[in-house]
Amino acid sequence: MALPVQDQMKYWAVAAAVFAVVLWFLGDVLLPFVLGGAIAYCLDPIADWLERVGLTRGAATAVITVAMLLVFVIMTLAVIPLLIQQAISLFEFAPQLFRDLQGFLAERFPTMMDEGSVVRSTLLDLGESIKQTGGQLIQAVLTSVGTLLNFVALFLITPVVAVYLLMDWDRMVARVDELVPLDHRAVIRHLAKEIDRVLAGFIRGMGSVCLILGTYYAVSLWLVGLQFGLVVGVIAGLLTFIPYVGAIVGGVLAVGLALFQFWGEWWWILAVYAIFQSGQFIEGNILTPKLVGNSIGLHPVWLLLALSVFGSLFGFIGLLVAVPLAAALGVIARFLAGQYVGSRLFRGITGGSDSFFESDDK
Numbered sequence: 001m002a003l004p005v006q007d008q009m010k011y012w013a014v015a016a017a018v019f020a021v022v023l024w025f026l027g028d029v030l031l032p033f034v035l036g037g038a039i040a041y042c043l044d045p046i047a048d049w050l051e052r053v054g055l056t057r058g059a060a061t062a063v064i065t066v067a068m069l070l071v072f073v074i075m076t077l078a079v080i081p082l083l084i085q086q087a088i089s090l091f092e093f094a095p096q097l098f099r100d101l102q103g104f105l106a107e108r109f110p111t112m113m114d115e116g117s118v119v120r121s122t123l124l125d126l127g128e129s130i131k132q133t134g135g136q137l138i139q140a141v142l143t144s145v146g147t148l149l150n151f152v153a154l155f156l157i158t159p160v161v162a163v164y165l166l167m168d169w170d171r172m173v174a175r176v177d178e179l180v181p182l183d184h185r186a187v188i189r190h191l192a193k194e195i196d197r198v199l200a201g202f203i204r205g206m207g208s209v210c211l212i213l214g215t216y217y218a219v220s221l222w223l224v225g226l227q228f229g230l231v232v233g234v235i236a237g238l239l240t241f242i243p244y245v246g247a248i249v250g251g252v253l254a255v256g257l258a259l260f261q262f263w264g265e266w267w268w269i270l271a272v273y274a275i276f277q278s279g280q281f282i283e284g285n286i287l288t289p290k291l292v293g294n295s296i297g298l299h300p301v302w303l304l305l306a307l308s309v310f311g312s313l314f315g316f317i318g319l320l321v322a323v324p325l326a327a328a329l330g331v332i333a334r335f336l337a338g339q340y341v342g343s344r345l346f347r348g349i350t351g352g353s354d355s356f357f358e359s360d361d362k
Contacts, residue, residue: 023314023317023318023321024313024314030317031317031320032157032158032161033157033158033161034317034320034321035158035161035162035320036157036158036159036160036161036162036164036165037161037162037165038203038320039158039159039162039166040161040162040165040166040169041169041199041203042203042204042207043064043068043162043166044166044169044170045200045204046060046064047060047061047064047166047169048170050063050064057167057170058167061163061166061167064166065159065163068159069159177189187335191331191332191335194331194335195324195327195328195331198327198330198331199323199324199327202241202323202327203323203324204291205288205291206240206241206291208287208291209240209241209283209287209288209291210237210238210240210241210246211237212287213236213237213240213246213279213282213283213287214233214234214236214237214238214240215233215237216233216275216279216282217232217233217234217236217237217250217254217275217276217279218230218232218233218234218237219233220233220275221233221254221272221275224268224271224272224275225268226254226257226258226261226272227257227261228257229254232250232253232254232257233250235249235250235253236249236250236251236253236254236276236279237250240283241303242300242303242304247276247279247280247283250276251273251276254272254275254276255269255272255273255276258272258273302326302330303322303323303326305326306322306323306325306326306329307319307322307323307326309322310322310325
């Protein structure tokens, strides 16, 4: 005898509450496991493709592991130290940058920069604030692992978890599918496929777009000789998942730095501007249509709300689970909305005919 729907909802509500409590108390402990699961999910299509071309699952996992290890070593030795160095230098350079801007405005608009003016004091305070806040932020990021145990857990356990999950991903999915309640198996399978489609479009698709654009911006700005170009490119790439924000923030920051560095050499300033314009063209006409698709069902406002809420409640681990949970909640909300439109609560007794107003109009 099947449980009534009300009792089933109670059990699932209790399970959701337990999951939230576990996430709250064990967020730091779960971090390497969540990261490992996210990595395995993103790499699973590559493993499936390697299986289709003739490799076993174990061989496909080994090939992917070696490739990722090489990428990690290259990033650790060549890119990450330079990125950290440029980020620290940029924050240290911020007060001087705002002082230069103050001098530029004083020369061009002397009345605006009089002693005690709001613009002048704002620029000075903003520069010092960026220096202090930026330094604290970088220091917090670099020391957030806290202890050697956390460092080992993050950089050793995460790859191990990712490899094991990637090896057994298809078997785990099949096992979970077997445990789905029989009464709701069709609906849950449909929702799971839709959630996977949205996640694949956003995490895999937008992740690839962010990586490609971030690399393009960073390398291009470095080639034109822009100071702090690597940091600006990475920032623009990371923010690309929010439409237009990455290009606007990165473009304004890059052009602003170019104005101070290349003042009088307008061709270099135009080159920096052209880099972001071409990046926008490549993203809108090639990368996003090919890698993401027309619609992934995640509105930027909904995504920002999820990141803010889950980040505030659960910290960094909340930021990691915000996107998949936002995707799942969005799919479930659209499903419930469709059920509501087809229900008597929406259609009423008359089936949608506004008889009262029709008779009134007559």
